Amino acid sequence: MTKADLVKIISESTGIIRKDVAVVVDAFLQAIKDSLSQGNHIEIRGFGTFKLKTRKPRVGRNPKTAQRVPVPARTVPTFKFSREFKNSVSNVKIDE
The missing domain is CATH 1.10.1220 (Arc Repressor Mutant)
Incomplete structure (x- = not known):
């Protein structure tokens, strides 16, 4: 949609x-x-919560060269569905 x-x-x-x-x-x-x-953060009751989360710095890998690359800490948006929302869609069958 x-x-x-x-x-x-x-x-x-x-x-x-x-x-x-x-x-x-x-x-x-x-x-x-x-x-x-x-x-x-934004909480919409019965739907879910939008929050910001800080990802820790880590060591990544360049897939072309296999060289190790430092990945700095960063802030990313996240969304967590409410329990009520999860329960309302738990029995839905999806076509694969």
């Missing part, structure tokens, strides 16, 4: 025109980015 698909589904289920829904979805996603860039 793409963002456009999401906008279409929300528009059809609420009766709000797609243009307005797209503005709200974009603003929601931007609010998440802005909050994380300020070091905050």
